[in-house]
Amino acid sequence: xxxxxxxxxxxxxxxxxxxxxxxxxxxxxxxxxxxxxxxxxxxxxxxxxxxxxxxxxxxxxxxxxxxxxxxxxxxxxxxxxxxxxxxxxxxxxxxxxxxxxxxxxxxxxxxxxxxxxxxxxxxxxxxxxxxxxxxxxxxxx
Amino acid sequence: xxxxxxxxxxxxxxxxxxxxxxxxxxxxxxxxxxxxxxxxxxxxxxxxxxxxxxxxxxxxxxxxxxxxxxxxxxxxxxxxxxxxxxxxxxxxxxxxxxxxxxxxxxxxxxxxxxxxxxxxxxxxxxxxxxxxxxxxxxxxx
DNA sequence: CAGTATCCGACCTGATACTG
DNA sequence: CAGTATCAGGTCGGATACTG
Numbered sequence: 001x002x003x004x005x006x007x008x009x010x011x012x013x014x015x016x017x018x019x020x021x022x023x024x025x026x027x028x029x030x031x032x033x034x035x036x037x038x039x040x041x042x043x044x045x046x047x048x049x050x051x052x053x054x055x056x057x058x059x060x061x062x063x064x065x066x067x068x069x070x071x072x073x074x075x076x077x078x079x080x081x082x083x084x085x086x087x088x089x090x091x092x093x094x095x096x097x098x099x100x101x102x103x104x105x106x107x108x109x110x111x112x113x114x115x116x117x118x119x120x121x122x123x124x125x126x127x128x129x130x131x132x133x134x135x136x137x138x139x140x141x
Numbered sequence: 142x143x144x145x146x147x148x149x150x151x152x153x154x155x156x157x158x159x160x161x162x163x164x165x166x167x168x169x170x171x172x173x174x175x176x177x178x179x180x181x182x183x184x185x186x187x188x189x190x191x192x193x194x195x196x197x198x199x200x201x202x203x204x205x206x207x208x209x210x211x212x213x214x215x216x217x218x219x220x221x222x223x224x225x226x227x228x229x230x231x232x233x234x235x236x237x238x239x240x241x242x243x244x245x246x247x248x249x250x251x252x253x254x255x256x257x258x259x260x261x262x263x264x265x266x267x268x269x270x271x272x273x274x275x276x277x278x279x280x281x282x
Numbered sequence: 283c284a285g286t287a288t289c290c291g292a293c294c295t296g297a298t299a300c301t302g
Numbered sequence: 303c304a305g306t307a308t309c310a311g312g313t314c315g316g317a318t319a320c321t322g
Contacts, residue, residue, distance in 0.1 A: 021251075021254075022179060022180055024254055024255075024258050025179060025250065025251050026174065026176070026179050026180070028253075028254045028258075028261075029170065029173055029179065029250065030174040032170055032174065033170035033173065033174030033175075034174075034294090035167070035171075035295080038166060038167050039163055039167070050303085051304050051305075052303065052304075055304095062295080062297070063305065064295080064297090065294095065295070065296075066305095067304080067305060067306080068295095074268065075264065075268040075269070076261050076265060077261060077265075077268075083304090086303090087303095088303050088304090089302085089303050089304055090304090091303080091305090098257060098260060101253070101257070102253065102257075105249050105250050105252075105253035106250065108249040109166065109170065109246050109247065109249070110162075111246075112169075112242070112243065112246035113166045113169050114162060114165075116239065116242070116243075117165050117169075119218060119239060120169070120239075123216065123217055123218030123239075124217060124218075127215065128216070175314090176314085177315095191283085191284085192283070192285075193283065193284075196284095203315075203316055203317075204284080205285090205286085205287095205315080205316075205317090206314090206315065206316080207285095208284080208285060227283090228283095229283050229284090230283050230284055230285085230322080231283075231284090232284060232285085
């Protein structure tokens with residue numbers, strides 16, 4: 001933001017096609033930030049897994065949501081879906097190089113969250129306990 | 142993921158409190174990934190802005206969503222809200238150091254998206270045009 | 283100016299049941 | 303085993319109208 005995005009709309013005036021970029025970023029963030037994607041990606045990181053294994057490990061996800069999440073990831077080329085023509089069907093999901101690189105990019109954010117989660121938690125507590133202070137404070141007399 | 146998160150659940154067995162971390166990450170990602178937060182943060186990056194200015198610059202946001210987004214950000218300590226006791230009310234929003242550091246962390250992701258958005262777009266197109274291939278492909282005979 | 287209140291439709295999610 | 307179909311509940315987001 002400060003560097004890449006911030007630079008793009010350095011002067012605050014307009015945001016020409018910078019908005020497009022943000023839209024795309026938001027799109028990806030929304031995907032990564034949805035309820036199950038990050039968990040699924042993480043579980044998939046060590047290696048390929050089949051549907052049921054995923055369903056077990058993601059813990060709490062419904063079949064519906066899992067297959068939906070996986071389809072989205074597959075569509076974006078972040079994971080591969082390989083179906084083996086067996087009698088009990090066998091389908092394996094694995095990260096693609098692209099998916100792996102996304103995981104690495106997400107790592108920075110993960111680190112940030114780990115470093116600052118306590119700050120955020122504290123801020124929330126303070127905010128929730130003192131909702132009256134907002135209108136009272138006046139920076140200059 | 143590959144480094145920090147990946148290391149944490151190196152062996153795939155269980156994910157003890159690693160899941161907690163992921164939950165927190167997801168929480169932050171969900172905030173950043175929601176419809177307006179990233180845009181708001183970006184617009185706020187160059188410097189403080191008042192409510193109406195934000196409403197103008199975010200382009201498309203409703204008052205409701207803007208105040209909701211800002212309240213969330215304020216609650217997390219990512220932006221400050223300063224109300225000046227004037228007759229026409231004047232309220233300014235600005236990034237906190239924490240908010241600024243989040244922006245920097247997001248930068249990595251922004252860069253990734255810029256580098257790979259064309260890949261994703263292409264993958265989606267391919268996927269959408271060949272929905273029949275999924276069951277047909279068999280890796281080994 | 284800087285919001286809040288209210289209503290409403292769209293979408294996201296989970297639970298359950300069913301199939302190739 | 304690996305999903306899809308269907309339904310119900312909740313949340314998200316926008317439009318509009320109203321205040322201190």
